[in-house]
Amino acid sequence: xxxxxxxxxxxxxxxxxxxxxxGIKLPSSxxxxxxLTSFLKFGLIKLEWIKGLSDFLVxxxxxxxxxxxVGLMLFFDIIAAQFWPIAIATFVSTVLVLVVTxxxxxxxxxxxxxxxx
Amino acid sequence: MEYLxxxxxxxxxxxxxxxxxxxxxxxxxWVLLNPILIxxxxxxxxxxxxxxxxxxxxxxxxxxEFWLRPAVVALGVPLYLQLELIKKQIVPIVVSQLIGxxxxxxxxxxxxxxxxxxxxxxxxxxxxxxxxxxxxxVSKATGGIPSLTAAVVVVxxxxxxxxxxxxxxxxRVGSPIAQGxxxxxxxxxxxxxxxxxxxxxxxxxxxxxxTLNGVLTAIFTPIVLRLMGVI
Numbered sequence: 001x002x003x004x005x006x007x008x009x010x011x012x013x014x015x016x017x018x019x020x021x022x023g024i025k026l027p028s029s030x031x032x033x034x035x036l037t038s039f040l041k042f043g044l045i046k047l048e049w050i051k052g053l054s055d056f057l058v059x060x061x062x063x064x065x066x067x068x069x070v071g072l073m074l075f076f077d078i079i080a081a082q083f084w085p086i087a088i089a090t091f092v093s094t095v096l097v098l099v100v101t102x103x104x105x106x107x108x109x110x111x112x113x114x115x116x117x
Numbered sequence: 118m119e120y121l122x123x124x125x126x127x128x129x130x131x132x133x134x135x136x137x138x139x140x141x142x143x144x145x146x147w148v149l150l151n152p153i154l155i156x157x158x159x160x161x162x163x164x165x166x167x168x169x170x171x172x173x174x175x176x177x178x179x180x181x182e183f184w185l186r187p188a189v190v191a192l193g194v195p196l197y198l199q200l201e202l203i204k205k206q207i208v209p210i211v212v213s214q215l216i217g218x219x220x221x222x223x224x225x226x227x228x229x230x231x232x233x234x235x236x237x238x239x240x241x242x243x244x245x246x247x248x249x250x251x252x253x254x255v256s257k258a259t260g261g262i263p264s265l266t267a268a269v270v271v272v273x274x275x276x277x278x279x280x281x282x283x284x285x286x287x288x289r290v291g292s293p294i295a296q297g298x299x300x301x302x303x304x305x306x307x308x309x310x311x312x313x314x315x316x317x318x319x320x321x322x323x324x325x326x327x328t329l330n331g332v333l334t335a336i337f338t339p340i341v342l343r344l345m346g347v348i
Binding site for chain 1: 131135152153156157160161164165171174175178179181182184185186187188189190191192193194195196197200206208209210212213214216217220221224225228229232233234235238242245246248249250251253254255257258262263264265267268269271272273276277281284285288289290291292294295296298299300302303304306307326331332335336
């Protein structure tokens with residue numbers, strides 16, 4: 001478990017370092033995720049060195065944001081004031097993403113024989 | 118009554134409510150019984166009823182939130198496991214992800230602007246399609262309200278789990294791979310778990326969509342928001 005934490009927080013710390021040095025507008029956790037994938041890909045880290053902890057964290061991803069979700073109670077006035085913009089924009093956009101992503105993938109596969117069933 | 122403000126008590130009920138609702142959802146299979154949504158709702162009701170401030174709650178809650186960022190890093194493992202799958206269909210997957218990501222950000226900004234939403238609300242809505250830890254980080258980085266983003270993300274996920282496949286059917290998206298990808302791209306982890314219930318193949322493509330759109334949204338949201346003059 002100590003090694004797993006060392007690897008995971010190591011990647012996160014490297015992500016923080018990259019953000020600190022370059023001022024890049026990306027969350028340090030995303031950079032850490034890409035670093036972890038690359039380290040695994042290039043064999044610098046073995047899958048079993050991290051798998052237990054990563055499986056646990058990925059499986060419980062939703063739980064970790066409960067406190068931030070509770071923080072919503074501080075913003076009731078903003079939501080009440082802009083309820084319709086929030087609701088309509090979210091609904092329209094989600095339907096569009098669902099359908100457009102699916103269409104694009106289907107069209108691309110048809111256009112390229114290798115990907116046909 | 119002062120005991121109710123004890124941070125270990127507040128942590129215990131957070132874990133407790135989540136555990137009980139998750140069990141209830143597993144047994145009933147009822148999607149509206151989403152443990153994330155129910156835990157947040159019950160905690161807010163509890164805190165408001167006993168007049169406990171969010172700051173007090175967060176003294177313990179911070180310890181849970183702390184694990185958000187390590188958890189996003191941990192998503193690197195499923196991404197690594199899916200690298201082979203990605204390579205095989207790299208062109209259709211990457212193109213549909215890129216277009217899906219752009220449609221997600223641009224459409225929500227346009228509609229929110231049409232309805233006169235404030236810039237901080239628009240920034241909070243822009244990353245709504247991706248999994249919460251990423252969406253909240255993006256929201257924070259662009260000047261949105263991470264908690265508002267978290268709530269919208271849950272609503273999007275619930276919509277996907279309940280109506281996602283219906284929408285895909287009506288929209289004539291029939292191929293299983295395209296359906297799985299769309300669910301993950303548009304409605305993140307909650308949609309992915311709904312896809313996982315149909316088959317593990319659906320689920321694998323959904324988690325691919327969730328991961329790729331997570332990365333793309335993190336990269337492109339700040340750029341698109343700047344180009345569209347929001348920030």
